[in-house]
Amino acid sequence: MSARALRDPREVIREEMTMHAAITAALADGPLRVPQIAAAIGHPAEEVVYWVMGMRRYGHLVELPDDDDDGWFPYALTTNGA
Numbered sequence: 001m002s003a004r005a006l007r008d009p010r011e012v013i014r015e016e017m018t019m020h021a022a023i024t025a026a027l028a029d030g031p032l033r034v035p036q037i038a039a040a041i042g043h044p045a046e047e048v049v050y051w052v053m054g055m056r057r058y059g060h061l062v063e064l065p066d067d068d069d070d071g072w073f074p075y076a077l078t079t080n081g082a
Contacts, residue, residue, distance in 0.1 A: 012047045019043075019051045020060065024077060031064055031074035 019041070026032060026040035034052055038045040052075055055061045064074045 006046060009050070012050050013054075015047075016051050016054050019048075020055060023048075023051060023055060024060075027061070027075065027077050031076040033068060033072040033074050035072060037075070 022041040023037055026037050032040065034048050035045045037052065038048040041048070052061060056063060056075065059078055061075045062078050064076060067073045
């Protein structure tokens with residue numbers, strides 16, 4: 001496994017609005033955890049966390065209570081649309 005350099009957090013945050021569509025599409029078939037969303041959109045989980053938290057904060061996603069053994073909670077689209 002090769003180590004991937006982490007990008008500057010400011011770069012990751014700047015991409016938040018462009019990533020909403022990709023995350024929304026990944027969640028269209030049902031709830032996923034951050035690592036699953038990351039795999040679906042082709043970005044590292046460390047970056048996807050920023051985007052998911054932003055979408056959750058503004059009511060586009062909801063965190064479900066069923067965490068896995070690694071502590072990842074599933075996220076689903078809200079009924080008010082993303």
